Amino acid sequence: MRILSQNPVTDPSTVLYRRCVVDLETGTATQEDVPCKNLEDVLGGFGRSYQILAERKIKEAYCPENPLILNIGILTGSTVMTGLRSYFSSYSPLKQSRRGLPSAMWSAGSGNFGNKLKWTGLDEVIFENRSTTPIYAVFSEGENGPRVEIKPADHLLGLTGHEKIMALHSEYKDAHFAVIGPAGENFNNVYMGAIVLSTDNQLKSGEGKSRFAGRGGMGSMMGYKNLIAIVAQSSDKMGKTTPDMRDVNRDVIKNGGSARFQPVSQGGHGGTWANIDVLQAFHAVPENNFRPKGDEDVAGLFRPNVEKDFDVHSEACFRCGIRCHNNLYHRNADGSRGALAAKFDFEPLILFGSNIGINDSRQVTELIHLCDYLGMDAISLGSTISYVLDYNARHPDQPLCDGVAFGQFDQIRELIVRTGRGKLSEVGRGVKRLSEQTGETSYAMHVKGLELPAYLPETNPAYAFAIAGGHMSMGTHMYLAKEGKTGLDDWVEVITRQGLLQVGYDMIGLCKFVGVGMGHELISRAIGEATGLKVSSEEIVAAVRRAYLRGLALELRQGYEDDEYTLPGQVFENPNPNVTLPAFVTREFFARMKQRVWAIFKPEMEGLLPE
């Protein structure tokens, strides 16, 4: 990125980012410095990529004209703690409107890949068209700027995501990797393929400690393009941490928001895993396809119980002091730490645990590990499997997938393997399509075609306004549990003010676990210190808001109709009496909430898309 002035708001074109366009059909690459059009371009991530997507009218995801955009945020590769994010954007094979048009999507991941890409000198790569043979792309730092090579990838085919990373690591030193697993390779039958990102810890230990850009099938898009892996090779160019930046990082660590995700041993709450204790207090932990039973079965997944079977260790991405990863290790006979079993974050833990009727942590770890290795989005896969199990419980005489039932570990394991290897398209294409085939849609846990994360829809009517995943693009999933608010005014306010700002982290290159809102002075301080740019909190908030609204406008342009902004029918038709949080999401409440939210959003959305 070249920064020629300090004011990106009045003069965004004085900030230029380095773009590389790779034509996968011809194997050629071109590069240019692109002047920013607005602050969203400057901040980066989906704020920029969605403006590129908006310029294209794409009718189906798997077509050569649909680009796959890889980019970073303004703080990726900087000395700001958690500044590691890379973003992948495209029209999604998984999320599509009833009219059959694909929705724009982005997915974000940590690891060290984003840093390395930035240090090659690139801020953005647009992959155009598709290769006729399996290839991988190598971006590296050359004497005259970033270098691009396209190489055959036949030797990587069929390997798990982790195996691909380790195979490339043996060939490329000083590099990090974004790869697909078998799921992405089988893109025709798996629309939920994830992109697997390498971490320093993984390369050093040889263990599968990847991070994932999972949502929306961006790994399947890579597979469609026959792009099996991306290598970013560069020396480490982390700048010197200035005293002011040290203060910023100290404040990141010390602020109560990030402390929540820090290890218990450090006085934190131990990462997202701890959500289970909080939600169980309200019997709001998803069980048996988002239908809590009102019992204590999930206690098997509480941390103290899991610690009986595993050695739980808090680890981190490159130089991150938040250390939010809870990695579970087997214990050797002598009590010492053995091999890695799995990472335990809230989403996979619940979606491969209580939500499919499994509360034995040893079994859950195995399923999480399998999903990761095959390279699928844990949320989409978990929520689709739970639908299958629910359907089978309701239709024992005509079941799906050989009649697999809640709690049947071996059969579920087999189902995951078959899905990841492209042998079970009913599951691999997601819950919306499957439920439309069966004709039973009310308990299919998706909104607008994207499967729900592990927070009950009856506790979050704002899912309807999430643009790229229920909890990653609308920060209201814990609002009811945290605040207990059920008023119409409260929900309209939280959606249209704080909730939508959740997406800001997917522009600037930091993790959400920094734990402060986009309007916090820490964000503008961090940008100022890392880049010299002067941008106020209000200006950042305004840019994030425009980027979100552009995404919403893009959904409408891709054919979404008003009645698709809804929740699974079961929420309205059959409220669950076991959940002790207030049941407030009636059809009437929902309709009024939507009307008021649209009345605020729609006027602001005008003019955000190209004609």
Place this chain on the structure above:
Amino acid sequence: MQITVKLYGSLCIGRFHSAVREYPDSSTIQTIVTDLGIPSEYLIRLKNGYHVPLEEVVQNGDTVSLLPMLDGG
């Protein structure tokens, strides 16, 4: 007066899961939080199952639940 206090998640570490504790009349949730040495930021506070502010006054026989305020990911 006697208040039943329930703690969840990492708040239990070094404290307790559930205990009946003595507090003076007119105590608030803040009194209890301070007494237990729990930071009052990022805390979910329930009185008899309902969300309440820190200034909420408690009465003899109430149950106060304190939960860490987390977030998703």
